[in-house]
Amino acid sequence: MGLIKSIKEKAKSQLRTIVLPETEDERVLKAAEKVLEEQTARVVLIGNEDTIKADASSCNANLDGAIIIDPNTFADLDKYVDELVELRKKKGLTHDEAKEILTTEPRFFGCMMVRLGDADGLVAGSSAPTADVLKAAIQVVKTAPGINTVSSTFVMETVDGKFGENGLILFADCAVIPEPNAEQLADIACATAATAKNVVGIDPKVAMLSFSTKGSAKHPLVDKVQYAVDLLADRNVDFPFDGELQADAAIVEAIGAKKAPGSDVAGHANVLVFPDLQSGNIGYKLVQRFSGASAHGPIIQGLAKPVNDLSRGCSVDDIANLVAITATQVK
Numbered sequence: 105m106g107l108i109k110s111i112k113e114k115a116k117s118q119l120r121t122i123v124l125p126e127t128e129d130e131r132v133l134k135a136a137e138k139v140l141e142e143q144t145a146r147v148v149l150i151g152n153e154d155t156i157k158a159d160a161s162s163c164n165a166n167l168d169g170a171i172i173i174d175p176n177t178f179a180d181l182d183k184y185v186d187e188l189v190e191l192r193k194k195k196g197l198t199h200d201e202a203k204e205i206l207t208t209e210p211r212f213f214g215c216m217m218v219r220l221g222d223a224d225g226l227v228a229g230s231s232a233p234t235a236d237v238l239k240a241a242i243q244v245v246k247t248a249p250g251i252n253t254v255s256s257t258f259v260m261e262t263v264d265g266k267f268g269e270n271g272l273i274l275f276a277d278c279a280v281i282p283e284p285n286a287e288q289l290a291d292i293a294c295a296t297a298a299t300a301k302n303v304v305g306i307d308p309k310v311a312m313l314s315f316s317t318k319g320s321a322k323h324p325l326v327d328k329v330q331y332a333v334d335l336l337a338d339r340n341v342d343f344p345f346d347g348e349l350q351a352d353a354a355i356v357e358a359i360g361a362k363k364a365p366g367s368d369v370a371g372h373a374n375v376l377v378f379p380d381l382q383s384g385n386i387g388y389k390l391v392q393r394f395s396g397a398s399a400h401g402p403i404i405q406g407l408a409k410p411v412n413d414l415s416r417g418c419s420v421d422d423i424a425n426l427v428a429i430t431a432t433q434v435k
Contacts, residue, residue, distance in 0.1 A: 106261070107259060107261050107272060107304065107398075108428070110305065111303065111304075111428050111432055112425075112428045114305070115428040116142075116143055116144055118431070118432075119143070119144075119146060120146065120224040120430075120434050121146040121147075121171075121223045121224045122146070122224060122225045122226065122227060122430055122431055123214035123217055123223045123225070124136055124150070124214075124227055124228070124423075124427070125150040125210035125211050125213065125214035125228050126210065126228055126231045126232065127150060127155075127156050127159070127210070129230045129231045130159065130163040130165070131419070131420050131423060132149075132230055133156070133159060133160045133165040133167065134163060134165045135420045135424045135427070136149060136165065136167055136170055137166050137167060138424040139424050139428075140169045144427060144431060145428065145431045146171065147170045147171065148173060148214075149170050149171070149172045149173070150175065150210040150213055151210065152176075157172075173217075175206055175207045176207050180222075181206065181207070183220070184206050184213070185199060185202045185206060186199075187216060187219070187220065188202040188205065188206060188212070188244070189202045191243065209240070211226075211228050211237060212240045212244060214226045214228065215240045215244035215245050216244055218245055218409045218410075218411065219408075219409065224409070225410035225411065225412070225430040225431060225433060226241075226410070226412070226430070227423065227427050227430050228240075228412075229414035229415065230418050230423065231416065234279070234280075234413050237411065237413045238254065238280070241254070241404070245407050245409050245411055246408050248295075248407060248408045250294075251291050251295060251406045252287070252291060253284070253291035253406050255276060255277040255281055255284075255288075255291065255292045255295055255296070255405055255406050256276065256279040256413075257276040257278070257296045257299050257403050258275045258279075258388045258400065258401035259273075259274055259399075259403070260272070260275055260388060260392070260397045260398070260399055260400075261397060261400065262391075262395055263395060264395075267355045268355065269306040269307075269374040272306060272374060273374050273375070274304065274308075274375045274376065275376050275384055275387060275388045275391075276293075276295075276296040276378065276384065277292050277378065277381060277384055278378070278387070278388045278401070279381070279401075280381070282381045283380050284379075284380065286332040287332075287335060289312065289329065289332035289377060289379070290335040292377055293332070293336055293341075293345060293375070294339070294341060295405035295406045296308070296377060296405065297375060298405070299405050300374065301343075302432065302433060303429060303432045306374055308343045308344075309343070309344050309345075309368070309369045309372050309373050309374050309375065310346075310369065310375040310377060311345070311347060311354035311355075311369055311370070311376050312332055312333050312346070312347025312348055313348070313349060313351055313354060313376055313377060313379060313383070314326050314329040314348035314349065314379055316329075317349050317353045317364055318363065318364055319348075320350075320363070325379060326348055329379055330348055332347070333345065333347040344368045345369060346364065346367045346368065346369035346373075347377075349363075349364060349367075349369070349373070350363070351376070353370050353371070354369070354370060354371070354373040357371035357372065358371070359371065360372070400429070403429060403433070405433075410430045411430075412426050412430045412433075
């Protein structure tokens, strides 16, 4: 069974409520129809009901079963406004400003639904930059307890199944933090391990990558990764990890045994934490193009509740797939 199919089966078994706030995009409406047909989530659409229904009719999207909420007529709007004012009081946000944001910025309204438990997760970004999605998520949903870093991971599904966990390997961070420090690398490792376990359904084995293996090179960039490994040890995390490791030592058993003898992770890693965004982003795209691997993501992680970002070039299937992934992130 492929990864997405298995994720959808899991989503069906624990039906969650996912918000799709960008209802001006017909791809979102068609994806909502697909999600409802596949029964992978309950769907909440944000916007004027008449407009959404008219747009759905014009693009032949059947939204029977979807919940449509108009922030301007929402019964608990004052509750949402008060919560946003409280969250942003240090920034001096007024009641009127909060109301304006929540009635004109559907991503903020949707994130408030998630924060207050009226929905389980949110998927957006088909018609907005990543920065807009993350701004709403970070300001409203906030980060998970003990995690100060919002990051991302791609689940690489390779064709031959030779590396990782039957061909599944998580790459992080490939989309959010350009130059993570050691503390952020440790956060990324923890968040990606949780994604591996909760979303992908595998026991994480985390490799902290570098151009050095176990001190084979000396450089401040190596020191950063070594410090991140020390921080993970101090946190007493519940997953195996090792580093610093070169990529071949992380995923090739024979090389791992030679370069890092005695390691529980070397040669068997299924989570690769890259030292910076450049290497992570370049790495996943090279693997995707050279090997024909499927790259599922980016999956946003480190938030208190799941919010995920789409590419603006996404397809209907991309949106529906990310809804299922988001549903499986719910704790």
